[in-house]
Amino acid sequence: MNVLELKDVTKRYGEFTAVDSVSLTIEKGKVLSLLGPSGCGKTTTLRIIAGFTSPDSGTVEISGNNVGHLKPYERNVGLLFQDYALFPHMTVAQNVAYGMRYRGTPKSEIPSRVKQLMSLVQLAGMEARYPSQLSGGQQQRVALARALATDPQIVLLDEPLSALDAKLRLELRIELKEILRSVGATTIVVTHDQEEALSLGDEVVVMRGGKIVQRGSPTQIYAAPADKFVAEFVGRSNWFHGSRLSSSRDGVSIYVTSEGSELQAKTELSNQHDNADLCVRPENIELMGGAVGEVAQDSECNVVVGVVLDVAPLGADMHVVVELPRKGRLLAIRKNAGRSPGFVPGQPVRAQFSASDVLVFKAGGSV
């Protein structure tokens, strides 16, 4: 069952269209990540759902009811917004209880509900503190408890982790995911951080220029991006421009890149463009040491040789930049780098990637 349905929602500011014919549904208990670059209309979409902004056209339905005429506090929506900070003059318990008073929760039930929520966000015992006496991470947890307090039909989280430093951000992300799943909250999380979107969402919606460009599971968004923009925005990519030389019946096309190398790409027929932008994800590239000179292409496997330019050991991963002889660079990422032999700058290497790991897009699509 769809808890939320947006139908053809548009919002303009003067000549500028911030949200452009957006239609969106979300099923009960699911977490949907709304991902896109700054200014693409994510927050405006959320504000329209919450009732803070009126759309110029289109409808918002919550559990099948058009809520267009309802004020924000009349919609049973839990909010954690960037500009919706904790009330500094209220204790933690009062902050959490705030929405319950508005929504008519019986007074006698409020203390036990606050207690339950405080333990859910792992802040039991801090009820009497004021926000200024909490760390940034603790404040965000109180804000989350406040958003969940009325057992809302939909929870809207706008950049819930953006104010936190990298380590805390990761910790709280895992916690947030667990809390949302444990209470079965139907949630939309707005973020411009692709890793956050992919890890939090059951599904990811990518927006650009006020429009939805793709909706899919995190795996689909990453492995089968709808266009060049999504490929570029989600994950790291190596790009080549190629002209199609030939195509075989089993879907393998040979492209000549602008650097003069030949690359094989295995795609569906509809993606065999004559002029194409070719994308290879760094983690799909296998690197081997000791290659010299040109190497013949194996069947459905691309082999390029180059020289290591830079090695960056980033925790469990190692990022290796390879300089290709005919200009161009290639980034390869080795997972669990600690367990495999390292590379050093200046070392000749062989980079190998499968034809089916080459994503093909019609050339010229802007990124």
Ligand SMILES: Nc1ncnc2c1ncn2[C@@H]1O[C@H](COP(=O)(O)OP(=O)(O)OP(=O)(O)O)[C@@H](O)[C@H]1O
């Ligand atoms: N009240 C307003 N008046 C005029 N323009 C606005 C108003 N609110 C938003 N906009 C514009 O609409 C566009 C979308 O804004 P929105 O806040 O939805 O983007 P966003 O995707 O959430 O970006 P960010 O990640 O930076 O928060 C932006 O170009 C913004 O400048």
